[in-house]
Amino acid sequence: MSSLPPLSLSILGVEPLDEFIKEIADFIHHMIISRPDLPGKVEVEAKIGLLRERNGGRLLLPVLVETILRPDTVDCRFESNMTAAQHKHFNTLLNNLKTSSQRGSPLDYAHLYLVDSFHASGGNEREKIRVTRDEKTDAVVEVMKKIRLGDLNIYSPKRCADWRVSVNLEVPVALPTDPATHTRRKDRMKYMHEEFSIDLTQVTSTNSNGVSSEILHELEVEISRPELLLATAAKRGDINAPENERNAFDELIRAFVNNARILVRNANDSWH
Known part of the structure; x- marks a missing residue:
């Protein structure tokens, strides 16, 4: 008899907690509650x-599968740039998802043309104010100063790409x-799915003299509603909250991590 009978999740009848997702959820939650x-x-x-070594080569570590690196313990740098071919690959992938009839939740789309200008903050050259304008209308979209709260690097030795979680x-x-x-x-091509946006962006940098210095291609996943993020973080682990509210933050981060993982696993070897 070769058929497998139904199996329990474990001897206790429950599935063990996914430590990988919990570690990322704990990190993000800590950044939120300890923010200025x-x-x-x-x-x-x-x-x-x-993730690259200081000599420019891709990071090599003695691990077989996707691994979260303890902050500030591995001497490496994260490079978010990809090749134009990889950019085209993801554009095709996401456009196909947008038009596919096999999906559940719809994938909305917007094509944005934005210009960021950076200004010294209070005379401090190291702190920058970012002014974002609509390129077509010159209307100001946003004026803000970004404060970096923390980063978590994820090394994916079986894949063509790694990833980094950032909280700002x-x-x-x-x-x-x-x-x-x-x-x-x-x-920027922005694809919006449920509580997340996936941004595929070609960035052209220009110095103060108007000289274009480089063209970069970037891909990122972002949690779309900061107010939902904070509301669920506030209820995380609250014994007085209903179970669905108590667990909502971890569910949000689980889906966020899954989206990042899916993109990494669909990267092809034209990344380098």
């Missing part, structure tokens, strides 16, 4: 890219009057 007491929205995103605080500020130190033009 400033007005602004919390941004949680996963960038797809490569975006603080609204007044429109600066001093000239920009540099600008970035963003040709």
Whole structure:
């Protein structure tokens, strides 16, 4: 008899907690509850890219599967740029998903043309204010200062790409009057699915003299509603909250992680 009878999830009848997703959820939750007491929205995103050694080669570690790196323990840098061929690959993949009739929730789409200009904050060259404008209308979309709260690198030795989870605080500020130190033009294709947005962006950087220095291609997943993120984080583990509210934050992060993993696993070997 070769057929397999129904099996229990475990001897206790439950599935063990996924430590990988819990570690990322714990990290994001800690960044949220320990953030500076400033007005602004919390941004949680996963960038797809490569972890590189200082000599430029891809990071090599003695592990077989996807691994979260303890912050500040591995001497490496994260590079979010991809090739134009990889950019086209993901564009085709996401467009096919958008038009597919086999999917459940719809995938909405917007094509944005934005220009970011960066200005010194209060004379401090190291702190930047970012002014985002609609390229077509020149209307100001956003003026803010981004405060980096923390990053978590994920090494994926079986895949063509790695990824990084970043948590930032975006603080609204007044429109600066001093000239920009540099600008970035963003040709962005935004795909929106449930509580997440997937941004595929071609970035052209220009210095203060108007000289274009480089063109980058980037892919990231972001939690779309910061207010939902904070609301679910506040109820996480609250014994007085209903179970669905108590677990909502971890469910949100689980889906966020799954989206990042799916993109990484669909990267092809044209990344390098």
